[in-house]
Amino acid sequence: MQNYTYQDWKSRAEQLSFRGQAFIDGKFVNAVSGKSYDSINPATGEVITTVAECDAEDVDLAVAAGRRAFEKGVWSRMAPGDRKAVLLKLADLIRAHLEEMALLDSLDMGKLVTDAVTVDAPGSAHFFQWYAEAIDKIYDEVAPTGPGDLALVKRVPLGVVGAVTPWNFPLDMATWKAAAALAAGNSVVLKPAEQSPLSALRLAELAAEAGVPDGVFNVVPGFGGTAGKALGLHMDVDCLAFTGSTAIGKMFMQYSGQSNLKQIWPETGGKSxxxxxxxxxxxxxxxxxxxxxxxxxxxxxxxxxxxxxxxxxxxxxxxxxxxxxxxxxxxxxxxxxxxxxxxxxxxxxxxxxxxxxxxxxxxxxxxxxxxxxxxxxxxxxxxxxxxxxxxxxxxxxxxxxxxxxxxxxxxxxxxxxxxxxxxxxxxxxxxxxxxxxxxxxxxxxxxxxxxxxxxxxxxxxVQTPFGGMKQSGFGRDLSLHALDKYTALKTTWIKYKA
Missing domain, CATH: 3.40.309.10 (Aldehyde Dehydrogenase; Chain A, domain 2)
Incomplete structure (x- = not known):
């Protein structure tokens, strides 16, 4: 990063263009309802841009796109080394757009741009790189059995992973969920916080540029009570990872019980x-x-x-x-x-x-x-x-x-x-x-x-798990342990003539 002055950052901010549409099945689209809302810069009170206000219909489209891509195997059955190459390219693209990504988070939710450009954005690139490098080094198992039996234990992707992320670290939190879930071979539907969707939408565009296939990474901006709830209740979402308040984490646990018993991985409040x-x-x-x-x-x-x-x-x-x-x-x-x-x-x-x-x-x-x-x-x-x-x-x-x-x-x-x-x-x-x-x-x-x-x-x-005890939730982000959230253990038992 160059040694930018205040005027440098202001000038770069004025030159930015913003993606405000949802990103579904490889394309930017308006909300089905046509609704949108204003993204506000909290430092000035000014409108940055308008953003698609997604609802249940948009979530349905995104989940269906993720399921189609998963079933086709364009990502889920891609060789781990090939997924690695795509995610490494995405990490490089984030680094190539470091100042832009930092500005999006700074303008959207008020954080210092110097923190965003030295901590958040480089961290996001690093997390994608780390999980990319890890995924072709995760080995399956052969269980100990007697003669004539071969029991294979494989780690397989779950399918469609929903991710609902907070506004305090918009790019980083989207990455914490998406990097591990994508590396494992899942499709992802991300619902960023309504206060700070801009870096997530740009991330989706960079992911497509890196080679993530259509439908594999979708972003549906909108409000928690509509788009977030629809994702939590969706019958075709296999897992939902959430970072946010304890009260909302409890709601997602209820949504799971009211729908398809999807796995819920909450990382919630704290008072450290x-x-x-x-x-x-x-x-x-x-x-x-x-x-x-x-x-x-x-x-x-x-x-x-x-x-x-x-x-x-x-x-x-x-x-x-x-x-x-x-x-x-x-x-x-x-x-x-x-x-x-x-x-x-x-x-x-x-x-x-x-x-x-x-x-x-x-x-x-x-x-x-x-x-x-x-x-x-x-x-x-x-x-x-x-x-x-x-x-x-x-x-x-x-x-x-x-x-x-x-x-x-x-x-x-x-x-x-x-x-x-x-x-x-x-x-x-x-x-x-x-x-x-x-x-x-x-x-x-x-x-x-x-x-x-x-x-x-x-x-x-990234080498150590992050998460809590009690009502701070039981989800774990970062480290190899995060891959446990986004994979299932599948046993294939083969009898053969010894």
């Missing part, structure tokens, strides 16, 4: 704890990473470290460090490389976050931020906000706010803080800061979460 022990010698690094863990992407991260437990003897010192970092992380125009935080995705989310903040002012000690602000008189922006002396049972410490709001709580013992950290309906992630190796291992073992990051926050790579 960050445990700071007094034996952590580098408190400045801990504070730097804690600020990143709650203010990155405006706090719109399911695994955001939104509740911080600090050992009482260092709590006052650590609060001051966090206040200083909040002061240095003020929101600005997402296209300005100097900005430290972007815009909240839309007006509804902004108002929801501010309701939590206003209620929190009545029950806890607001020490930083707490206000909605504008940039050039416009936009959905909220200051990085810190509450101290938060009661463990306060909604600030219990509920997923999904914004730049940190709750700080003191603790006195290891047992106490582990109990508080685990006392949550969620179990997605946690961080532990200590220089005591035994404590690091002991506390990590006791935390009931999917990922524990020790002396860092939100550690993540």
């Amino acid at each position: 704890p960050n445990l700071i022990f007094a034996d952590c010698e580098d408190l400045d690094t801990a504070a730097d990473m804690a600020a990143f863990g709650i203010f990155f992407n405006q706090g719109e991260v399911c695994s955001a470290n939104s509740r911080m437990y600090v050992e009482r003897s260092i709590k006052d010192e650590f609060v001051e460090k966090m206040i200083a970092r909040a002061s240095a992380t003020q929101p600005g125009d997402p296209l300005d490389p100097a900005s430290k935080m972007g815009a909240i995705v839309d007006e509804k989310q902004t108002r929801g976050i501010m309701r939590f903040i206003e209620e929190g002012k009545k029950t806890a000690n607001l020490v930083a931020g707490g206000e909605r602000v504008t940039v050039d008189g416009k936009g959905c922006f909220i200051q990085p906000t810190i509450f101290d002396d938060v009661a463990h049972n306060d909604p600030l410490a219990r509920d997923e706010i999904f914004g730049p709001v940190l709750s700080m709580i003191a603790f006195d013992s290891e047992d106490e803080v582990v109990a508080m950290a685990n006392d949550s309906i969620y179990g997605l992630a946690a961080s532990v800061w200590t220089d005591n190796l035994s404590r690091a291992c002991r506390v990590s073992d006791r935390l009931n979460v999917g990922t524990v990051s020790v002396n860092t926050v939100d550690a993540l790579s």
Whole structure:
């Protein structure tokens, strides 16, 4: 990436063209109903483009296209090495359009373009490359049997995979689902969040350019209560992978029971704890990473470290460090490389976050931020906000706010803080800061979460599974384990003359 200035990014944004139609069976098409809706830039309130508002009829067409392609075998029975070549080309095409993909996400949902172009878009290319490289290295099995019997256990694609993805990482979340599902040989019908469909639609176009056959990768933009529900209830969808809120994840589980018992893989909410022990010698690094863990992407991260437990003897010192970092992380125009935080995705989310903040002012000690602000008189922006002396049972410490709001709580013992950290309906992630190796291992073992990051926050790579416990869902993205979601084990038993 070149060292773009603010004016460079603005100029490139003005030159963009946008795909707003659905992508079904290899073609961009309007919604059957002819309906569309406006995609809004939350940093300015301006309309970016109009987007097809897909409904059940469009989902039917996309699923039928995916099923036809699957049954023809143009992708499902393609040699793994050949699928690999196509997906590697797609990874290269994403890299060739890195700035464009970053701008689409930045304009669509308000994230910093510098984050999108250095984290999100390159990550998406990397994930496609990784699963492409993995798929011809997954071996089938021969079960141990007696003479005259040969039992083959093969891993086969499921068929049509539905994917419903959130707005906080539009390109990355679409990739987390699609890369593994496509690599395994499935057809995919993707329903991106209505707030941020543009990068998914461009991804579909790049996939077709890379050689993904018609019908194998379809994108149906639209609203959750219509297009998303239709995908969840569809009788010919074999599996649905979902990332989003716990409440909607539960609805998809119900849709499965009401339809064809399709597999549902939910990755849902979080309220991740960050445990700071007094034996952590580098408190400045801990504070730097804690600020990143709650203010990155405006706090719109399911695994955001939104509740911080600090050992009482260092709590006052650590609060001051966090206040200083909040002061240095003020929101600005997402296209300005100097900005430290972007815009909240839309007006509804902004108002929801501010309701939590206003209620929190009545029950806890607001020490930083707490206000909605504008940039050039416009936009959905909220200051990085810190509450101290938060009661463990306060909604600030219990509920997923999904914004730049940190709750700080003191603790006195290891047992106490582990109990508080685990006392949550969620179990997605946690961080532990200590220089005591035994404590690091002991506390990590006791935390009931999917990922524990020790002396860092939100550690993540394509090599390791991402997902949670309890009401954070049981789906797992990334790593070879993700392929388990999109494949079935099929046994072929052959008797022969020994």
